[in-house]
Amino acid sequence: MTSYLVTGASRGIGLEFIRQLSQDSKNTVIALVRNAAKSVYLQEVSDLPNVHVVEGDVTSVETMQKAAEEVAAITGGSLDYIIENAGGIYGSDTSLADPSNDLASLVNELKGNFELNAVSGVITTNAFLPLLRKGKAKKIILISSAIGDIQFTRTTGFAGNAPYGVGKAALNFIAQKYAVELADEGFVVLALSPGLVDTSSTKEGEQTQPSEEDLKKFQAIFDQWVKSQPDWDRKPLTVQDSVSKQLKVISAVGPNDSGKLLSQNGNTAWL
Numbered sequence: 230m231t232s233y234l235v236t237g238a239s240r241g242i243g244l245e246f247i248r249q250l251s252q253d254s255k256n257t258v259i260a261l262v263r264n265a266a267k268s269v270y271l272q273e274v275s276d277l278p279n280v281h282v283v284e285g286d287v288t289s290v291e292t293m294q295k296a297a298e299e300v301a302a303i304t305g306g307s308l309d310y311i312i313e314n315a316g317g318i319y320g321s322d323t324s325l326a327d328p329s330n331d332l333a334s335l336v337n338e339l340k341g342n343f344e345l346n347a348v349s350g351v352i353t354t355n356a357f358l359p360l361l362r363k364g365k366a367k368k369i370i371l372i373s374s375a376i377g378d379i380q381f382t383r384t385t386g387f388a389g390n391a392p393y394g395v396g397k398a399a400l401n402f403i404a405q406k407y408a409v410e411l412a413d414e415g416f417v418v419l420a421l422s423p424g425l426v427d428t429s430s431t432k433e434g435e436q437t438q439p440s441e442e443d444l445k446k447f448q449a450i451f452d453q454w455v456k457s458q459p460d461w462d463r464k465p466l467t468v469q470d471s472v473s474k475q476l477k478v479i480s481a482v483g484p485n486d487s488g489k490l491l492s493q494n495g496n497t498a499w500l
């Protein structure tokens with residue numbers, strides 16, 4: 230059996246990792262969620278014999294240490310792969326120098342995104358490291374974003390999502406720091422960007438069509454992002470497509486990739 234833990238598995242990309250990984254009965258798949266009873270979309274797979282659900286908040290040391298004890302009881306003390314997917318935009322999608330910003334709110338968003346998208350990576354990794362050290366694969370995957378990539382920002386001129394980008398940039402560096410520290414133990418640590426992914430099917434109330442105003446805003450953002458990849462079709466990936474591509478990357482990466490930020494394509498084609 231190969232064991233996988235996926236955080237943020239109640240919906241979106243995390244849930245799709247659980248769906249795809251659980252299709253192989255030789256995998257033991259553990260879904261970490263904040264609230265199992267409220268994870269309604271997960272219920273369609275949580276009854277499968279190779280799926281286990283564990284609760285924890287990735288920003289809480291106490292709950293993640295308790296989750297690690299529960300996972301050890303399920304797997305017999307080891308863990309092969311961890312996919313640290315929980316995260317997202319804390320607050321708005323603001324830039325840093327927007328004159329309409331209230332400075333106190335901006336600082337709050339910077340701290341919130343740093344905690345949710347970067348500090349959580351250290352809490353989760355360290356809580357599960359004793360299990361991962363006993364695992365066979367020794368792969369630690371931190372789900373990140375090109376929004377936290379300096380070159381993507383330079384190429385596109387995209388100033389938005391700044392507090393989130395700061396959090397993901399820190400996460401990318403955290404991947405590099407773990408990569409060098411754990412290299413001698415045979416670990417591969419990767420920051421992995423899933424692409425632009427449509428997760429609306431597992432978000433309550435978000436299946437409605439975007440407004441004209443939203444569409445104009447998206448188009449203006451896409452006009453910037455396309456500069457990083459001129460052949461981009463301006464369409465988000467389906468969650469199924471993004472996750473199957475990410476799983477291929479996770480399987481293919483080796484020591485030479487450790488510490489990198491790669492896209493769902495296994496390179497720097499982010500979209």
Ligand SMILES: NC(=O)c1ccc[n+]([C@@H]2O[C@H](COP(=O)([O-])OP(=O)(O)OC[C@H]3O[C@@H](n4cnc5c(N)ncnc54)[C@H](OP(=O)(O)O)[C@@H]3O)[C@@H](O)[C@H]2O)c1
Binds near residue numbers: 263287
């Ligand atoms: N979708 C995209 O286009 C895209 C692009 C680039 C990067 N990403 C990254 O990919 C990851 C997944 O994104 P997504 O679009 O699937 O997001 P999503 O649909 O908003 O789902 C986020 C997941 O994270 C969980 N979560 C949030 N805060 C948590 C916490 N403190 N502790 C434990 N779980 C927590 C949520 O649980 P609850 O149900 O309890 O809220 C949910 O399961 C994120 O790291 C995101 O930054 C996404």
